[in-house]
Amino acid sequence: MRNFDEDNITQAVLDSLGGCATPRTRQISEALVRHLHAFVKEIEPSEAEWAAAIAFLTRTGQMCSDTRQEFILLSDTLGVSMLVDAINHRFDEDTTQTTVLGPFYVEEAEHFPIGAHISRKSDGLALLVEGTIEDSRGNPIAGALIETWHADDRGFYDVQRDTGKSALDMRARFRTDQAGHFWYRSVVPAAYPIPNDGPVGEMLDAQGRHPFRPAHVHFKLSAPGFETIVTHVFIDDDPYLDSDVVFGVKDALITKLSRIEGCASPGGHEVEPGTSLIAYRFVLPDKTRN
């Protein structure tokens, strides 16, 4: 193999992949080479532009830390994370819609008793979250694991404000009760810009795009025998619902942020009057149905 030019280099690289360890590795490698070469042939980058692309990817990797994943942000803002999400969740329409995990998920969040206040360090308007987890026939799922996390009233996640395990706040794990219910107290999250002081922020600037996501609460829901669902519940009337920078909004995931006038929520939980309420019914797909 010698004498490669624009016409024969792609086939030459494909020909070098015959020894891949697995058929899947070969399939992915071949597709990567074909699509990457097609991209380069279409845009015909100057050498300076290709060097800038190398530098952009390098800075993106070097921006990553324990609490910052710039390549996930890049995948999110190019719509790839939502595409991968859609490919992996071809569920029936009667189950809860999925959306991106995002870069702020933390595996080791603390387990709380139902009803706990999970915002110990964050100011903001009082919030009650009431959820139900059911199967697609309307039966409650008891003992389901809820992982939930959200931003504060200025749009910052705990891990953006401080580092270390003691910094964790506004994130928790719960289990549903026998009726498939869970509820917790926190503060109303705000819309926020994704971290935009790095390469992804530069890209958004160059593309004339704002970096905002509409206000939302994250949920990861799992139970034996059911598909795990990663999703958000969005708050209605947010100005960014139609221009979410990561393309994550679905109508079925938007709920009204209502105000509780009395001392008890619709679910019967005692609250301060004026507390805001997010209520949502989640439906997990059966594992066997896919």
Next chain:
Amino acid sequence: MRNFDEDNITQAVLDSLGGCATPRTRQISEALVRHLHAFVKEIEPSEAEWAAAIAFLTRTGQMCSDTRQEFILLSDTLGVSMLVDAINHRFDEDTTQTTVLGPFYVEEAEHFPIGAHISRKSDGLALLVEGTIEDSRGNPIAGALIETWHADDRGFYDVQRDTGKSALDMRARFRTDQAGHFWYRSVVPAAYPIPNDGPVGEMLDAQGRHPFRPAHVHFKLSAPGFETIVTHVFIDDDPYLDSDVVFGVKDALITKLSRIEGCASPGGHEVEPGTSLIAYRFVLPDKTRN
């Protein structure tokens, strides 16, 4: 813009690019989105596979340092660097063929007088390099800048052995004399594996590919009024000429490593008997011809 699925997400991301700062930014961004989404739709990655891709790119960025550019290695080993090189050097066939810059170029190499020995710290068989730089009509180019660098007899570049400016070795700048000639003394370079203790090495392993490049000497040649040429001269009889891991070999760049039997080279330079000779005639394209 809401409710994105596999069928409409690509168009939604394209629609978000209307505010790009320049037409070129929009062209590149649109092509990136189309080709990246087409790749993902073709391979349908699991969420674990996409997370592994994110982690691979992150590690690739974090492997980069002042003396290691893992994303250039990735571009090189996927044949993209040679493709970009071909796109940017559509010169006539009678001028010197180009090939990849590679990750070991150092801008601040020392200027030497013609004839100098540029390997002060490296053992190996004695080498004389004799070059001529001409235009495409056969006229010598006087005062042309030669930047040259190569590996040692174990296949390592100076910057792989040690760090800092004092480590620089087997790399130099020269100017051609009035007859367009330059020559220098060094050691015969060996074939070598590209650095394969990082993500690119893992990729090559998974793809069943060896990491070797055939033995060569790098040249970057520039002169006012001419296109700058980045190329290698390869040594014939190398076992890796037909499987260069970066797809860089061209027949026109291979030269015989001959042995000088007497005390003077064909160019009339005094040498120890048995010194190896690499001789090459470079032809720079006129700037105006492209």
